[in-house]
Amino acid sequence: MADTLEDVRPLFELRGRNYIVTGGAQGIGFACTRAICEMGGNVAVFDIQEKPVPEFDGLAAKFGTRTLYVRTDVTKEDSIRAAFDRALAEFGSIHGCVPAAGIAIDKPFLEQTWDEFTRIQDINVRGTFFVVQMIAREMVKQKTGGSFVLLASQSAHIALPGYRMAAYNASKGGVLMLSKALAVELAPHGIRVNTISPGFVDSEMTRTVRELKSKREGEQMWLAPPNQRLSNQSDLTGAVVYLLSDAARHTTAADIQITGGLHAGTIDGLISYEAK
Ligand SMILES: NC(=O)c1ccc[n+]([C@@H]2O[C@H](COP(=O)([O-])OP(=O)(O)OC[C@H]3O[C@@H](n4cnc5c(N)ncnc54)[C@H](O)[C@@H]3O)[C@@H](O)[C@H]2O)c1
Numbered sequence: 001m002a003d004t005l006e007d008v009r010p011l012f013e014l015r016g017r018n019y020i021v022t023g024g025a026q027g028i029g030f031a032c033t034r035a036i037c038e039m040g041g042n043v044a045v046f047d048i049q050e051k052p053v054p055e056f057d058g059l060a061a062k063f064g065t066r067t068l069y070v071r072t073d074v075t076k077e078d079s080i081r082a083a084f085d086r087a088l089a090e091f092g093s094i095h096g097c098v099p100a101a102g103i104a105i106d107k108p109f110l111e112q113t114w115d116e117f118t119r120i121q122d123i124n125v126r127g128t129f130f131v132v133q134m135i136a137r138e139m140v141k142q143k144t145g146g147s148f149v150l151l152a153s154q155s156a157h158i159a160l161p162g163y164r165m166a167a168y169n170a171s172k173g174g175v176l177m178l179s180k181a182l183a184v185e186l187a188p189h190g191i192r193v194n195t196i197s198p199g200f201v202d203s204e205m206t207r208t209v210r211e212l213k214s215k216r217e218g219e220q221m222w223l224a225p226p227n228q229r230l231s232n233q234s235d236l237t238g239a240v241v242y243l244l245s246d247a248a249r250h251t252t253a254a255d256i257q258i259t260g261g262l263h264a265g266t267i268d269g270l271i272s273y274e275a276k
Contacts, residue, residue, distance in 0.1 A: 008247065011245060011246045011247035011249075012039060012241060012242070012245045012246075012247050013039065013040055013245070013246075014036055014039040014040045014041035014241070014244060014245060015039070015040025015041065015065075016040070017040075017041050017042070017095040017096065018041065018042045018043075018044070018087075018091035018092070018093055018094050018095055018096075019036050019041050019042065019043045019044070019094070019095065019096045019097060019098070019244070020043070020044050020045075020046060020084070020087055020094060020096075020097040020098075020131070020135060021033045021036070021043055021044075021045050021046070021097070021098045021099075021100060022045075022046045022047065022072070022074055022097075022098070022099045022100055022101040022127065022128075022131055023046075023047055023074075023099070023100035023101030023102060024043070024045035024046070024047055024052065024056075024098075024100060025045060025047035025048075025049040025051070025052040025053065025056075025069075026047075026049070026052065026053050026203075026204060027100075027203040027204055027205065027233065028100050028151070028198070028201060028203060028233050028236060029045070029047070029098065029100035029101065030045075030052065030053055030055075030056065030233075031233035031234060031236065031237050032098045032100060032149075032236070032237060032240050033045055033056070033059070033067070034055070034059060034237075035237035035238075035240060035241050036098075036240075036241065036244065037059045037060070037062070037063040037065045037067065038063050039241050039245070040063070040064075040065060041065060041095075041096075041244075042065050042066040042067065042091055043059075043065070043066075043067050043068075044067070044068040044069075044070060044083070044086070044087035044090065044091065045067070045068070045069050045070070046070050046072035046074065046080065046083045046087075046101070046131070047069075047071065047072060047101065048071065048072065048073050048074070048101070049071070050071060051069075052069050056069060066090070066091070068086065068087060068090050068091075070082075070083040070086050070087065074099075074101045074123060074127030074128075074130075074131055075122040075123055075126065075127055077130065080127075080130060080131055080134060081134070084131075084134050084135070084138075088138065093138075093142050093144060094135050094138055094139065094142075094146065095139075095144060095146050095147070096146050096147040096148065096149070096244045097131065097132065097135050097146075097148050097149075098148075098149045098150075098151070098240060098244075099127065099128040099131045099132060099148070099150060099151065100151050101123055101124075101127055101128075102123060102124045102151060102171075102205070103119065103120060103123050103124065103205070104120070104165055104168040104205055105120060105165070105167060105168065106163075106164050106165055107164055107165075108164045109164065109166040112166065112167055116167060117167045120167045120168055120171050121167070121170070121171055121174070124168070124171035124172065124174075124175065125171050125174040125175060125178070128150060128151075128175055128178065129178060132148055132150070132178075132182065132193075135148075136148075136182070136186055136189075136191055139189065139190075139191055140189050140191075144190070145189065145190025145191055145192075146190070146191050146192070147191070147192045147193075147194075147243060147244045147245075147248070148179075148182070148191070148192070148193045148194070149194055149195070149196060149240050149243045149244060150175050150176075150178065150179045150193065150194070150195045150196075151172075151175065151195070151196065151198075152172050152175050152176040152179065152195040152196065152197040152255060153168075153172040153175075153197055153198060154197055154198065154199045154200075154257065154259050154262060154263060155168055155169045155172045155173075156169070156172035156173045156175065156176040156195075156197055157176075157197060157257070157263055158262070158263065160221055160224070162221065163221065172197075175195065176195055176197070176255060179193050179194060179195045179253065179255070180193075180253045183252040183253035184253065187252060192243075192248065192249070192251065192252035193252060193253065194243045194248070194251060194252060194253065194254045194255065194256070195254075195255045195256070196236060196239050196240060196243070196255070196256050196257075196258055197255050197256065197257045197258065197259070197263070198231055198235075198236055198258050198259065199225055199231050199257075199258065199259030199260055199262045199263075200221060200222055200230050200231060201230070201231040201232065201233060201235070201236065202230050202231065202232050202233070203233065206230070210222075223267070224262060224266045224267060225259055225260030225261050225262035225266070225267065226260060226261030226262070226264070226265065226266070226267050227260030227261055228260070228267055229260065231258065231259070231260060235258055236258055239256045239258060243256070
């Protein structure tokens with residue numbers, strides 16, 4: 001029996017594989033880009049910003065991989081088509097994707113507008129849907145299989161008091177279920193689809209939201225997880241690399257909640273939100 005066991009370290013290797021990360025100009029998407037490069041993968045980043053964070057330019061030399069940045073709007077079909085064609089021309093094949101482009105608006109439900117709702121769904125849900133579709137079509141053609149790691153959120157699971165993000169919650173619930181549907185439909189092609197559900201992560205997105213909160217409201221949220229701190233971007237990258245890699249080759253339709261324990265209860269009396 002022992003002879004049939006495999007070494008685990010090589011299963012995490014991403015060298016020789018090509019990935020697309022949307023929203024990778026900064027924040028969680030950039031953290032994933034860096035982590036994939038560190039594990040040997042080549043990465044094309046699609047993001048609406050003119051330029052990524054300065055560290056992006058040094059990744060290829062630092063880790064001996066290839067990177068490409070394409071200014072892209074994931075809400076526009078011709079924009080993602082052009083970006084995808086460039087990535088394919090550069091790398092020749094695509095083995096995985098982390099569609100991390102996303103926005104959030106912190107505003108009471110009663111005040112949210114049609115335009116705000118539509119913008120959130122366009123980027124978070126429709127942008128994810130069609131980027132994944134474009135890449136999955138290529139994977140099917142390549143017959144290589146592949147792996148997607150979608151960005152759900154604790155917002156797909158729980159609604160915290162004072163957390164005014166109904167349109168965002170709806171979008172992340174959509175991404176979570178999309179991942180399960182695609183995992184089932186694409187499994188015969190050797191394509192795996194999983195999600196991570198982060199809690200509050202220190203990024204531009206939460207910085208904007210945090211500025212709007214009172215100290216009491218903020219602490220109620222950031223310090224609520226049993227781990228009693230805000231997540232940082234590096235708290236997420238190990239799970240993303242795992243799900244992209246062969247170490248997760250039998251893992252699909254899974255969701256990894258990386259919340260410091262918040263999805264199970266709060267530090268304050270360990271109340272389960274989901275049970276309420
Ligand atoms: N920060 C958190 O607490 C948290 C928690 C759970 C999930 N998430 C999810 O993680 C992902 C990354 O969020 P982040 O915190 O790093 O935010 P962020 O604002 O730092 O990064 C989001 C990126 O998406 C890009 N983007 C926005 N609209 C785009 C468009 N139309 N086309 C292409 N790119 C576009 C932005 O330019 C930016 O680089 C999002 O999907 C978010 O919903 C974040």
